[in-house]
Amino acid sequence: MRYLLLADIHGNLPALEAVLRHAEVRGFDRVLFLGDAVGYYPDGDAVLSHLRALGAEGVLGNHDAWLLTLDALQGGGYVFEILRWQRARLSPENRAYLAALPWALRPEGADWVAVHGSPCDPLVYVDELEAAREAFACTPARWVFHGHTHLAGAFLALDGPKGPWVRYQAFTEAEQELVVAPKARALVNPGSVGQPRDGVPLAGYAIWDTDAACVEAYRVPFDLERVRARLAAAGFPEGLYERLRLGR
Known part of the structure; x- marks a missing residue:
């Protein structure tokens, strides 16, 4: 089985379309969405x-949850203003789909779990080794798939005499393959489709091959000027284009 892993799309349609064209050539059977379909881009x-x-099977992200609960939230600056704009333009079917997403997904009998942030807390950022150790301790699953940080990469854990050894591998190249050893566990972030923040101004996604126990990670160019035009038409901040141009 080959799962297409998508995270943090954030309303960036040109980036998602570029990723889907790229992934179609490589082949996938199912789609696993790791949260934040909305926010930032129109x-x-x-x-x-x-x-x-x-x-797509999937989980709720923090921006998704904020959009669904905006009436109970205060402040938030332009982030919440964008979500209000998006909510007013959401179809009933798409809102129902979003509202039905769980915070975590682990099918019965599966050796994997999906969550937006951490299996300890869906809103926690797993962006350093200690947070990764805590995340591994919160679930027995061999594979953990998450987003939230907008950083493409994977933490790998292997049991040692004083606890797990954990190391990190970033996914910053155009194409990388991560093979996970039989006794190892992996916490995988495919990167952000819609707003990468690792200094690489390319959409991130991955394909998980369950038979080969490997993750194929990819970075894909997309039409930045098309995004810029959409931002201008919607009246969104120009700074959101600059973030994409810099990958920050």
Whole structure:
């Protein structure tokens, strides 16, 4: 089975379309969405339509949850203003799809779990070794798939005499393969489709091959000027384009 792993799309339709074209050539059987379809860029509704059309399984991200609970939230600056704009343009079907997503997903009998942040807490950022150790301790699953940090890479754990040894591998190249040894565990972030923050201004995604016990990680260019035009048309901050241009 080959799972297409998508995280942190954030309404960036040109990036998602580029990723799907790239992934189609490499082949996948199912789609696993790791949260944050909406927020930042204007096309949250179109992103959700794509996820529904793909039959994507998935989990709720913090921006998704904020959009669904905006009436109970205060402040938030331009982030919440964008979410209000997106909510007003969300189809009933896409809103229902979003509202039905769980915070965590682990099918019965599966050796994997999906969550937006950490299996300890879906809103926690797993972006350093100690947070990764805590995440591994919170689940017996061999494979943990997450997003939230917008950093493409994987933490690998192997049991040692005084606890697990944990190391990190970033996914910053155009194409990388990570093979996970039989006794190792992996906490994998495919990177952000819509707003990478690791200094690489390319959309990130991955394909998990369950038979080969490996993750194929990819970075894909997309039409930045098309995103810029969408931001201008919607009246969104120009700084959101600059973040994409710099990969920050």
